Amino acid sequence: MTTAPTTxxxxxxxxxxxxxxxxxxxxxxxxxxxxxQTLGLNYVATRGGSADIGAIVDALVGGVKIEAELARTVVDELIAAKLLEAAPGDLVRFTDAGAELHANTRAAGAELTVRLYGDIPAADLETAGRVLALVTERANSELAAS
Known part of the structure; x- marks a missing residue:
């Protein structure tokens, strides 16, 4: 399906x-x-399976623009659901269930990505990626200034 050009x-x-x-x-x-919660698990995964609670909160606040209190609630929910567990210091780490959930959701997301983006030329995706990264950078700068 092809749609008309859109600005x-x-x-x-x-x-x-x-x-x-x-x-x-x-x-x-x-x-x-x-x-x-899956974004929190993704963050932990990018840190090798364990991460500082404050860093997870900061990543959620900065990444999806939620309040720190809600971001901390997300971490608490992951611990309560036994997807993350306390580690020494202010760290949490994957439980077996958390690692499995992360792997399953990543696989499902990858399949969706192929369906949505698979036939779009690589050059178009690269251009869109650059434009969106620039817009995000500018919006984050304005948010920081306000």
């Missing part, structure tokens, strides 16, 4: 984001995890 703006970007997020959240229903 990139906040509305177009938002529509793509919300449509994709709705699909992702549909995949998550089966796992019982929330979108924010």
């Amino acid at each position: 990139v703006n906040g509305q177009v970007i938002g529509q793509a984001h919300y449509a994709t997020r709705a699909l992702l959240e549909g995949l998550l229903v089966q796992s019982g995890a929330t979108f924010h």
Whole structure:
């Protein structure tokens, strides 16, 4: 399916984001995890399976623009669900269940990514990536200044 050319703006970007997020959240229903929880697990995974609680909170606040209190609640939910467990210091680490959930959600997300982006030329994806990274950088700068 091909659509008419569209000028990139906040509305177009938002529509793509919300449509994709709705699909992702549909995949998550089966796992019982929330979108924010999977982002917390992703952060831990990028740190080798353990991470500082404050760093997870900061990553959620900075990445998805939620309040620190909600981000800390997400970490607490992951611990309560036994997906993360306390480690020495202010660290948490994957439990076996957390590592398995992360692997499963990443695999499902990868399949979705192929369906959504698989036939888009690499050069178009690279250009879109650069543009969106620049817009994100500018918006984050304005948020920091306000």
